[in-house]
Amino acid sequence: QVQLQESGPGLVKPSETLSLTCTVSGGSISSYYWSWIRQPPGKGLEWIGYIYYSGSTNYNPSLKSRVTISVDTSKNQLSLKLSSVTAADTAVYYCARRMPVAGTHGMDVWGQGTTVTVSS
Amino acid sequence: QSVLTQPPSASGTPGQRVTISCSGSSSNIGSNYVYWYQQLPGTAPKLLIYRNNQRPSGVPDRFSGSKSGTSASLAISGLRSEDEADYYCAAWDDSLSGFVVFGGGTKLTVL
Numbered sequence: 611q612v613q614l615q616e617s618g619p620g621l622v623k624p625s626e627t628l629s630l631t632c633t634v635s636g637g638s639i640s641s642y643y644w645s646w647i648r649q650p651p652g653k654g655l656e657w658i659g660y661i662y663y664s665g666s667t668n669y670n671p672s673l674k675s676r677v678t679i680s681v682d683t684s685k686n687q688l689s690l691k692l693s694s695v696t697a698a699d700t701a702v703y704y705c706a707r708r709m710p711v712a713g714t715h716g717m718d719v720w721g722q723g724t725t726v727t728v729s730s
Numbered sequence: 731q732s733v734l735t736q737p738p739s740a741s742g743t744p745g746q747r748v749t750i751s752c753s754g755s756s757s758n759i760g761s762n763y764v765y766w767y768q769q770l771p772g773t774a775p776k777l778l779i780y781r782n783n784q785r786p787s788g789v790p791d792r793f794s795g796s797k798s799g800t801s802a803s804l805a806i807s808g809l810r811s812e813d814e815a816d817y818y819c820a821a822w823d824d825s826l827s828g829f830v831v832f833g834g835g836t837k838l839t840v841l
Contacts (some may be wrong), residue, residue, distance in 0.1 A: 711780070715762075715763070717767075720774040
């Protein structure tokens with residue numbers, strides 16, 4: 611079965627760029643949409659954006675100016691870059707797969723999440 | 731401030747039926763499917779309900795979803811201690827170029 615694993619630095623300095631990778635195992639990244647979602651400590655979920663395996667993207671308007679999501683099909687990985695980070699970007703970051711059902715935005719496979727702290 | 735509105739807390743005793751509400755608008759719940767996620771402490775969210783009332787394989791039929799207009803509900807019957815978790819509703823929002831919106835989450839306590 612498909613498994614997702616997020617990885618990247620756990621500590622990022624303010625104003626720098628947060629970079630995370632999600633490795634897909636047990637299945638192909640192709641033919642699916644993939645998401646990044648985050649959860650600040652003690653708070654709710656926030657959707658960051660989607661990427662289709664072909665590379666087309668859709669971002670949360672509140673983060674769009676700072677976010678880039680990309681995919682590397684040869685490595686079965688997707689990546690997240692969030693620029694100009696502040697303490698408000700401190701969160702657990704999850705990658706997730708969108709259900710392979712047309713017109714459906716449910717996310718049925720999730721990684722375990724990785725904690726990123728923004729601090730000097 | 732979440733786009734979808736949920737009560738911050740809910741509670742029930744074992745065996746009871748509890749419902750959690752989720753309120754949105756015409757651009758999200760009113761015109762798109764609703765999804766529900768369960769997040770147990772310290773774990774990633776798990777999809778409970780998709781397309782308003784469909785359960786993924788493996789989700790017990792104690793969990794059910796419904797939608798009416800711009801609101802939706804998650805019902806849990808035969809409440810169990812292991813149901814104690816945070817529950818989030820979500821939907822696609824058609825405004826701007828479209829994006830996924832979540833509720834603020836409801837913490838369910840099994841008394």
